[in-house]
Amino acid sequence: MTAPGEGLARFVLKPLVLAGCLAPFAWLAAGAAGLGGVSLGANPVEEILHSLGRWGLNFLLITLCITPLRQLTGWVQWMRLRRMLGLTAFFYILGHFLFYVLVDQGGDLGVIVEDVLKRPYITLGFTGLLLLLPLALTSTKGAMRRLGRRWQRLHRLVYVVAALGCIHFYWQVKADVREPLLYVGALALLLGWRWWKHRDRLSHAARAPFERAA
Amino acid sequence: MIIRQSQDVRPSEITSEGVYRSRRAFLAGIAGTGLMAAAPDVLARALASAPPAPSPLRYTPNPRLSTTERQNSWEEVTTYNNFYEFGTGKADPADNSRGFRTRPWNVAIEGEAEVTGSFTLEDILRPHPLEERIYRLRCVEAWSMVIPWIGFPLGDLIKRFKPTSRARYVEFTTLLDPQQMPGQRYPVLDWPYVEGLRLDEAMHPLALLAVGLYGKVLPNQNGAPLRLVVPWKYGFKSIKSIVRIRFTADRPRTSWEKALPREYGFYANVNPGVDHPRWSQKRERRIGSGAFWDRQPTQMFNGYADQVASLYGGLDLARNF
Numbered sequence: 001m002t003a004p005g006e007g008l009a010r011f012v013l014k015p016l017v018l019a020g021c022l023a024p025f026a027w028l029a030a031g032a033a034g035l036g037g038v039s040l041g042a043n044p045v046e047e048i049l050h051s052l053g054r055w056g057l058n059f060l061l062i063t064l065c066i067t068p069l070r071q072l073t074g075w076v077q078w079m080r081l082r083r084m085l086g087l088t089a090f091f092y093i094l095g096h097f098l099f100y101v102l103v104d105q106g107g108d109l110g111v112i113v114e115d116v117l118k119r120p121y122i123t124l125g126f127t128g129l130l131l132l133l134p135l136a137l138t139s140t141k142g143a144m145r146r147l148g149r150r151w152q153r154l155h156r157l158v159y160v161v162a163a164l165g166c167i168h169f170y171w172q173v174k175a176d177v178r179e180p181l182l183y184v185g186a187l188a189l190l191l192g193w194r195w196w197k198h199r200d201r202l203s204h205a206a207r208a209p210f211e212r213a214a
Numbered sequence: 215m216i217i218r219q220s221q222d223v224r225p226s227e228i229t230s231e232g233v234y235r236s237r238r239a240f241l242a243g244i245a246g247t248g249l250m251a252a253a254p255d256v257l258a259r260a261l262a263s264a265p266p267a268p269s270p271l272r273y274t275p276n277p278r279l280s281t282t283e284r285q286n287s288w289e290e291v292t293t294y295n296n297f298y299e300f301g302t303g304k305a306d307p308a309d310n311s312r313g314f315r316t317r318p319w320n321v322a323i324e325g326e327a328e329v330t331g332s333f334t335l336e337d338i339l340r341p342h343p344l345e346e347r348i349y350r351l352r353c354v355e356a357w358s359m360v361i362p363w364i365g366f367p368l369g370d371l372i373k374r375f376k377p378t379s380r381a382r383y384v385e386f387t388t389l390l391d392p393q394q395m396p397g398q399r400y401p402v403l404d405w406p407y408v409e410g411l412r413l414d415e416a417m418h419p420l421a422l423l424a425v426g427l428y429g430k431v432l433p434n435q436n437g438a439p440l441r442l443v444v445p446w447k448y449g450f451k452s453i454k455s456i457v458r459i460r461f462t463a464d465r466p467r468t469s470w471e472k473a474l475p476r477e478y479g480f481y482a483n484v485n486p487g488v489d490h491p492r493w494s495q496k497r498e499r500r501i502g503s504g505a506f507w508d509r510q511p512t513q514m515f516n517g518y519a520d521q522v523a524s525l526y527g528g529l530d531l532a533r534n535f
Contacts, residue, residue, distance in 0.1 A: 041293065041294060041304060041305060042286075042289070042290040042293055042294035042304070042501050042502060043294060043304070043357060043499070043501055045499060046357070046499075105509075106508070106509060111494060111496075111497075114494070115493075115494070119491075119492055119493065121492060171492070172492070174302075174355075174474075175298075175302070175402050175403060175473055175474065176298070176302040176400075176402045178400070178402075
């Protein structure tokens with residue numbers, strides 16, 4: 001017996017979302033290779049670096065939309081997309097870091113270590129990546145089973161990572177903070193929703209015994 | 215009936231240069247959509263977005279004050295710009311400045327000078343023969359270009375207005391016109407943009423007022439119709455679309471200094487030894503040059519130390535960044 005919409009989620013939605021996950025990467029790869037008329041402008045290194053970071057943050061926030069979507073629509077199949085979206089976020093953020101190390105800084109370890117230690121926005125970004133690493137490593141079904149209840153607690157780190165990502169973006173811009181503020185706003189909404197739901201649950205739990213008694 | 219066919223007309227003569235230049239974008243647009251049915255629409259867009267062909271200028275090259283390094287292409291110089299009045303993205307100035315009107319244009323001369331008042335751009339430019347100077351431009355964001363500017367020495371203009379003995383600084387102001395400059399509708403900076411130089415810096419022979427590049431009238435996104443070029447300082451000192459020049463006794467408060475005093479100082483001399491608080495200034499990426507990942511060492515005063523270092527004798531450049 002299958003849950004309602006399982007086929008739709010597994011065989012239609014998931015492949016579509018996967019294509020969406022890879023599309024920005026394909027676009028950047030085409031631009032870097034000079035294919036298909038894709039242009040990355042006069043400073044392709046900067047464009048690729050910033051795009052990878054921005055898409056990493058985009059996919060983090062999209063991943064955080066899954067739970068509210070499930071709660072709002074009542075359709076549990078959304079959950080099938082969560083791991084893929086989370087791993088996509090990790091993929092872009094790791095790519096952003098590797099591109100910074102290997103291409104933007106040309107592998108100059110001295111500069112990179114100095115950046116990570118001396119420049120707060122890079123320190124924060126790097127911390128975010130380090131915190132994301134255990135989440136990516138424990139994203140398998142096996143790890144979920146082994147960790148049990150601790151898995152969920154561990155994966156709440158994603159809220160911290162998303163916050164670090166937003167601050168990293170905010171501190172990086174020169175003067176125009178409108179775009180990073182948009183991300184901060186979106187994150188506030190997503191976390192606010194969870195907080196509100198959590199309070200709701202607590203008050204229900206508190207009321208429940210009386211309801212049962214009545 | 216005789217249909218004459220001229221054989222000696224080159225395509226570049228019948229097609230305006232802007233459209234001619236955009237032919238690749240046009241072809242890429244077709245390839246991108248993959249829908250030939252959409253071609254007329256694509257063509258219409260390509261035509262609408264084609265910049266007007268800039269007119270050529272008369273000038274003499276100045277090889278003595280020019281670098282022989284490889285010049286950045288017209289495409290690079292005119293599509294990768296920091297001109298926040300037209301938006302903070304690098305492509306925004308080219309996209310948003312198409313309709314910008316640079317005529318009529320007046321420049322107000324004010325402050326501590328014997329000759330002051332409002333001058334038309336033609337009045338400002340008339341006595342000055344134009345020359346071409348190929349300068350390095352180092353942005354505070356750690357990228358750089360090599361640009362063939364057309365202009366004349368700022369010092370020659372300043373002499374015409376006879377600054378008084380009280381004048382120690384020159385302050386420049388960009389046009390304030392949120393109607394035409396959409397970037398000014400948001401307080402990203404305290405508009406209008408203000409920059410300044412010490413009078414002796416302004417009188418230095420390398421300080422240039424530019425009206426063109428690549429032998430043509432300055433495109434709007436590069437600061438038309440009149441901009442400053444100070445090659446030994448970070449790019450943000452080279453203020454664009456100037457409408458006011460004021461001689462002052464006190465040091466002007468410049469826009470970036472006002473916005474983020476910890477990060478941007480009044481002097482803003484290119485200096486690999488003084489990092490921006492958020493990134494290193496030791497190296498720079500030369501746009502469109504070398505391998506994709508190359509950075510080259512940044513030179514003191516952007517390589518103009520022999521000419522300008524004497525301006526800063528006794529000044530602590532780490533404090534006065």
